Amino acid sequence: MRKRLLISAILLCSFVMSSAAFAGGFQLNEHGARAMAQAGAFAARANDPSAIFFNPAGLSFQRGAHLMAGATLITPSYSYYGPSNLNSNEQWDMETKMFYPPNLYLTNTWTDGMLKGLAVGIGVTTPYGLGTEWEDNWVGRAVTREIELQTFYVMPTVSYAFNDFISVGAGLNIVFSNVTLRRAVTNFEPTMDLELEGTGNTAISWNAGVMFRPLENVSLGFTYRAETKLEFEGTANFHPPASLEPLFPGGDVKTGINPPATWFAGVAWSPVDNFDLEFDFQGIQWSSYDKLTIDFVTDAQNTPGVKQDDVTSAKDYEDTWIARFGMEYRLTGTGLALRAGYFYDKNPVPDKSLEPLLPDADRHGLNIGIGFDVLSSITLDAAYLHLFFLDRVTEATSYPGGAYLDGRYTGTADLFAFNISYAF
Amino acid sequence: MKKSLNLFWIMTCAVLLLSACTEDNPVGDPNMGSVDATTYVAIGNSLTAGYQSGALFEEGQLYSYPNLLAKQLGSVGFEQPLMPYPGTGELRILQTLSPSAVIISNGITQSIPTNATLARPFNNLGLPGAIVFDAIDESDILTRAQQRSNPFYMFIMRDQNLGKSLVDQAIALNPTLLTFWLGNNDVLGYATSGGVKGTNTGVGGDPPYTMPTERAIFQQVIQAAFAKLKASLPNTKVLVANIPNVTSVPFFTTVPRSVPNPTNPTQMLNIYYRNKAGNVGIVGENDYVLLTAQEQLQKGIGLTPNAPLASQFVLDNAEVSVTLQAVTDFNNILQTEAERNGFALVDVNGLLNDIQANGYSAAGDEFTTAFISGGLFSLDGVHLSSRGSAVVANKFIETMNNAYSANIRYIPFYNIPGIAAPVTVGTGKRGAFRWTLDMQFPTENLHGIFGVK
Numbered sequence: 034m035r036k037r038l039l040i041s042a043i044l045l046c047s048f049v050m051s052s053a054a055f056a057g058g059f060q061l062n063e064h065g066a067r068a069m070a071q072a073g074a075f076a077a078r079a080n081d082p083s084a085i086f087f088n089p090a091g092l093s094f095q096r097g098a099h100l101m102a103g104a105t106l107i108t109p110s111y112s113y114y115g116p117s118n119l120n121s122n123e124q125w126d127m128e129t130k131m132f133y134p135p136n137l138y139l140t141n142t143w144t145d146g147m148l149k150g151l152a153v154g155i156g157v158t159t160p161y162g163l164g165t166e167w168e169d170n171w172v173g174r175a176v177t178r179e180i181e182l183q184t185f186y187v188m189p190t191v192s193y194a195f196n197d198f199i200s201v202g203a204g205l206n207i208v209f210s211n212v213t214l215r216r217a218v219t220n221f222e223p224t225m226d227l228e229l230e231g232t233g234n235t236a237i238s239w240n241a242g243v244m245f246r247p248l249e250n251v252s253l254g255f256t257y258r259a260e261t262k263l264e265f266e267g268t269a270n271f272h273p274p275a276s277l278e279p280l281f282p283g284g285d286v287k288t289g290i291n292p293p294a295t296w297f298a299g300v301a302w303s304p305v306d307n308f309d310l311e312f313d314f315q316g317i318q319w320s321s322y323d324k325l326t327i328d329f330v331t332d333a334q335n336t337p338g339v340k341q342d343d344v345t346s347a348k349d350y351e352d353t354w355i356a357r358f359g360m361e362y363r364l365t366g367t368g369l370a371l372r373a374g375y376f377y378d379k380n381p382v383p384d385k386s387l388e389p390l391l392p393d394a395d396r397h398g399l400n401i402g403i404g405f406d407v408l409s410s411i412t413l414d415a416a417y418l419h420l421f422f423l424d425r426v427t428e429a430t431s432y433p434g435g436a437y438l439d440g441r442y443t444g445t446a447d448l449f450a451f452n453i454s455y456a457f
Numbered sequence: 458m459k460k461s462l463n464l465f466w467i468m469t470c471a472v473l474l475l476s477a478c479t480e481d482n483p484v485g486d487p488n489m490g491s492v493d494a495t496t497y498v499a500i501g502n503s504l505t506a507g508y509q510s511g512a513l514f515e516e517g518q519l520y521s522y523p524n525l526l527a528k529q530l531g532s533v534g535f536e537q538p539l540m541p542y543p544g545t546g547e548l549r550i551l552q553t554l555s556p557s558a559v560i561i562s563n564g565i566t567q568s569i570p571t572n573a574t575l576a577r578p579f580n581n582l583g584l585p586g587a588i589v590f591d592a593i594d595e596s597d598i599l600t601r602a603q604q605r606s607n608p609f610y611m612f613i614m615r616d617q618n619l620g621k622s623l624v625d626q627a628i629a630l631n632p633t634l635l636t637f638w639l640g641n642n643d644v645l646g647y648a649t650s651g652g653v654k655g656t657n658t659g660v661g662g663d664p665p666y667t668m669p670t671e672r673a674i675f676q677q678v679i680q681a682a683f684a685k686l687k688a689s690l691p692n693t694k695v696l697v698a699n700i701p702n703v704t705s706v707p708f709f710t711t712v713p714r715s716v717p718n719p720t721n722p723t724q725m726l727n728i729y730y731r732n733k734a735g736n737v738g739i740v741g742e743n744d745y746v747l748l749t750a751q752e753q754l755q756k757g758i759g760l761t762p763n764a765p766l767a768s769q770f771v772l773d774n775a776e777v778s779v780t781l782q783a784v785t786d787f788n789n790i791l792q793t794e795a796e797r798n799g800f801a802l803v804d805v806n807g808l809l810n811d812i813q814a815n816g817y818s819a820a821g822d823e824f825t826t827a828f829i830s831g832g833l834f835s836l837d838g839v840h841l842s843s844r845g846s847a848v849v850a851n852k853f854i855e856t857m858n859n860a861y862s863a864n865i866r867y868i869p870f871y872n873i874p875g876i877a878a879p880v881t882v883g884t885g886k887r888g889a890f891r892w893t894l895d896m897q898f899p900t901e902n903l904h905g906i907f908g909v910k
Contacts, residue, residue: 120484219871276878276880277554277878338555440483
């Protein structure tokens with residue numbers, strides 16, 4: 034028990050250091066090595082503790098108590114070529130960074146007695162996050178130098194299987210978050226470095242799912258996570274030269290970001306006992322992210338002489354989808370499982386909002402992984418995912434209020450996931 | 458198992474093929490087209506010289522649009538008459554921005570170019586105060602300098618033996634690329650004096666030195682200058698920039714047409730001025746109160762009909778019409794004569810009109826034609842800032858790309874300094890000067906600089 038606490042303490046600490054977005058927008062769907070190895074096509078089976086994220090209904094089809102802990106290591110690499118509106122295609126590389134969002138799940142499913150069919154669990158994941166940084170003096174420094182958005186979802190979950198065919202599940206999402214944003218303000222020489230830091234309110238959201246197994250070897254799953262409304266309060270600091278302090282006093286700021294609602298619909302089929310195939314379709318309601326407003330409490334509207342002012346930038350993200358295909362083959366009698374998958378992820382960012390804070394693009398994901406039962410009670414899972422970002426060209430950011438940073442983005446990312454599970 | 462592995466490899470190959478389809482950059486690789494920038498010469502006035510914030514000084518000259526162009530085009534040996542700080546003129550310093558802008562100066566200074574003995578003409582033949590006639594004026598330089606109280610003749614043209622006129626000195630360098638931007642002062646001299654002074658010769662009937670240069674004179678001079686350039690430099694690429702509409706310049710647009718009553722700020726007070734004919738009138742929506750009127754208004758002058766602003770502080774409706782007509786006439790001449798000689802026209806007027814209407818943005822930076830905060834004009838309200846020079850230089854590049862099948866990169870803004878943040882008294886840029894507060898906004902008479910006496 035003490036060890037378990039220690040592990041979770043380490044995970045909580047490491048959370049503070051990590052965040053990244055590796056689905057379109059600032060979403061992250063990699064919250065367990067077994068699911069990731071199968072391209073996240075998991076909602077129709079959800080047969081490990083990460084069901085808390087993928088489909089809570091899956092919990093009540095499991096057996097006994099489980100602890101699962103792990104992390105996903107993410108190493109992205111992006112380049113920008115431009116600005117084409119300055120007739121340039123000079124190459125600028127994003128700073129190399131590594132992220133390791135953790136996950137932790139504790140579940141119990143009653144298989145007999147009065148509580149037969151009931152399951153409870155608690156999970157901690159980071160379904161939304163973003164981290165990009167460009168060198169301080171890069172060409173787009175007035176647009177962004179660095180942004181880091183971190184979310185931290187604690188999800189107490191309950192699930193009930195009515196019989197061997199159908200189960201339901203739901204979770205409460207208690208969301209902690211913080212955001213950091215840094216960019217240059219270039220009106221005067223020396224330039225200023227605007228830094229915003231905010232902590233989110235403790236937001237409440239929910240998720241729910243259903244699983245249906247009409248045939249012995251076919252399973253259907255549907256799961257939904259509601260939009261979260263994050264309101265950040267924090268401080269701004271322009272780091273101005275002394276003579277500009279009265280114009281740019283910084284101080285309290287407010288902003289809001291709403292991670293969108295998302296749903297998965299999946300179907301799984303086992304042609305033979307030890308081989309599963311699953312196809313999932315995920316929808317993401319990104320149209321909720323229509324603008325980003327930074328509200329200075331002290332601003333030019335209410336304080337004469339102050340030049341800092343509220344900023345609203347249009348984002349106008351579009352609803353989008355991810356198609357996922359995964360498979361698992363279990364080598365009978367060895368405790369070994371081989372997994373692979375592929376997904377196509379359509380990004381939600383319209384050309385006019387494409388900017389280096391989030392150089393998003395449609396992407397292919399190729400996944401492989403392995404699972405191994407070290408002991409009857411301990412399982413190790415590992416997975417690797419390579420993201421092929423399609424090149425993205427925008428010539429639409431040059432409009433009043435836009436970033437005026439047209440050009441081409443390229444990128445790839447490698448993700449490594451490791452999990453250890455203990456069955457009590 | 459085997460089947461599913463095969464499927465996996467097929468998908469892998471498909472994805473690799475898909476991701477191999479990379480998009481092209483929206484702009485092609487750099488190329489110079491038919492532009493040969495081996496020897497580049499710029500003919501012009503203070504805007505070409507890199508004059509900013511009331512003086513010609515090294516830090517400003519380094520960001521003159523011709524120097525930025527020379528660097529961007531890879532032209533070597535581009536010599537400018539570099540004037541050590543604080544240069545020649547009356548350099549303005551931004552002292553504070555709160556609660557309102559205070560601009561100070563250290564009075565008039567003069568410094569000798571570090572390369573004054575260069576044994577050939579300068580590549581940057583931007584002569585502050587030059588009017589269009591200076592392009593072909595072959596009269597003695599020293600005499601001209603004395604007549605017009607303009608020290609820059611001796612610093613920029615220096616020696617009659619290097620070439621008698623600006624065009625002669627340019628031809629002596631045998632340039633492969635030449636830019637020509639003159640004519641601004643032929644209307645600014647009139648406009649910045651509130652219509653009191655001018656550059657006309659008197660042949661049109663108006664008394665001399667009271668109006669913009671006569672249209673016919675302007676045309677003759679431009680025809681002669683272009684003909685000489687064409688004859689002497691038949692293979693040189695020549696770009697001709699036109700004249701911005703002066704009412705897009707903060708010198709004319711910063712001071713409001715009515716001012717708040719100091720004892721009751723919600724009440725707006727009219728501004729009174731005496732027009733050229735001697736009558737007192739109220740500043741209306743088509744009149745422009747010049748930046749130079751700021752100090753007068755602070756003294757209470759111009760706030761009652763009994764103490765009106767003098768005519769030189771207001772460009773009134775009638776004078777605006779004269780100014781705009783002159784700009785239109787001169788630009789038509791520049792366009793016609795450029796086309797006749799196969800020179801490329803750089804539409805700086807169009808550029809500044811567009812910026813006045815829509816601002817200018819690049820890579821997250823935003824600029825307007827507003828004084829100080831707009832970022833494009835320097836502290837004298839007339840001349841370009843370093844970034845303003847880059848915007849104009851990019852217009853030249855855009856014109857070259859279109860006219861000469863070139864694909865030259867624009868100058869990026871991220872390495873051009875913005876307007877210097879205010880510095881406190883006694884800690885001037887080099888720490889050696891004691892700045893004294895003698896004004897709010899520049900009040901020094903700019904006319905001398907424009908060659909108008």
